[in-house]
Amino acid sequence: MNSQRPKVIISGGGTGGHIFPAIAIADALKRRYPQAEILFIGAENRMEMDRVPKAGYPIEGLWISGFKRELSLDNLSFPFKLISSMMKARKILKRFKPDIVVGVGGFASGPTMKTAASMNIPIVIQEQNSFPGITNKLVAKKAAKICVAYDNMDKWFPKDRIVLTGNPLRNNIVPMNDRRDEAVRYFGLNPDKKTVLLVGGSQGALGINKGISAQLASFNNNDYQLIWQTGNHYYDKALQEVKEHGLDDRIKCTVFIDRMDLAYAAADVVISRAGAMSISELSLLNKAVVFVPLPTAAEDHQTKNAMRLVDADAALMVRNDATEKELLPTVFGLLEDEERQKVMKDNIAKFAKPNAADDIVDQIEIILKSNK
Structure with missing residues (x-):
């Protein structure tokens, strides 16, 4: 790893609740490491494919959608989407060669995080909610750090890897x-x-x-x-x-x-x-x-x-x-x-947790330095 130019993939999206914290983490990384290479991985045809480029970052899309809890014909295509997404995620990871992968939850996060873990690439989870999403619960055991916004998250995540950081916010969300x-x-x-x-x-x-x-x-x-x-x-x-x-x-x-x-x-x-x-x-x-x-x-x-x-x-x-x-x-x-x-x-x-994005970057930095 180039100590001044880390390569980071940020994966997830589907709604603003996943996308905006992901962009906030990327912005905080860029402030600390101006030469950092950051690539987003999102879900095709979801709002991140528009919002992330507008924020100044490249993004690649996976053919993936959520698994509906109710009976739905859409669920029939889910296994094929999952396999396709994991194959594409592997290609992206091999090409980009990230030093670390950060998952913020949402459709695209699962295939990327699961594949990264299988390739022994360090992963960090950022969980926004008091009740974690399915994706983050599934990959938690492989995570180096799990950044959370609420207390008592050890009901779902390994206690020794949890860090209470709060949720990172958009840069323009400041008292006015x-x-x-x-x-x-x-x-x-x-x-x-x-x-x-x-x-x-x-x-x-x-x-x-x-x-x-x-x-x-x-x-x-x-x-x-x-x-x-x-x-x-x-x-x-x-x-x-x-x-x-x-x-x-x-x-x-x-x-x-x-x-x-x-x-x-x-x-x-x-x-x-x-x-x-x-x-x-x-x-x-x-x-x-x-x-x-x-x-x-x-x-x-x-x-x-x-x-x-x-x-x-x-x-x-x-x-x-x-x-x-x-x-x-x-x-x-x-x-x-x-x-x-x-x-x-x-x-x-x-x-309020006003320093959440920087606190998450602190955790990313600890992992990057330990893997030099």
Whole structure:
């Protein structure tokens, strides 16, 4: 290994919750080793094939998808996809000759990590959630280090290899409270009005969207504003409803938010799923938040994530099946109670891990140096 030019493969993706921490790790590696060679391996036709090149890194795609837990014809092709992906991963690994492989979970991570381990290439796992994904559980025994965001992960991983680092965040996710007016204007809203931000993850969130639609007219009874990230499938419906209610000036719909830094800066209260990355970002930014956990998450881990903060008086929670009746009343009540907001902001800040990306690179560096 060239000590100043390590060769690193970062594998995984499928959703923003895997892709953004992967890019954050790559950025931290580049800060420490400007000459490092970094290659991503993702899943063909998934969002990482677009997002990673935009972040300035090369990526190769595998023909792989998730195994559906319910009966599905798609599962019939899974064994063929897995074999194809492992063969391609082996070719990439032989050609690139990485010093280490980092897996962040998701479809493409499994074939790459499993193949790397079989070739005696050191592997590092980065697990974002309080309940680990199948891929990371399967390869954990072969990992040199397992970087986690929650305590008590030794239920699934070898205790002697676990390091509590937190989740690495996008570089532009930094406190920007002093830029609130600029941020609100960026979205075409009024800096003198209180603003709600709805983020449903990289795919949007149907249950949350329906909750907003059901009580959209209630915005006519107050002076609040909304930045509404609808996702691709709900965008046209949301836009039409906003126009029908004459709320174009106070509710801004968008499929995806590129400037999340400004979106967070604009928000007085945030509505969000309770994915690991969302929680990490909101903790770092000290935001008052109402969580709506994704009910189909494995082992209901989003509810468990959210309840850790609710129990610490650091967040509120509305269940997905209650959004149409409870979501906006809960949000409006929080907007009206600034003292409650302050308590929640102070408490959620205690969950922040601002140096996660650098701490993960520390672990990578230890392994690189031990394998010289």
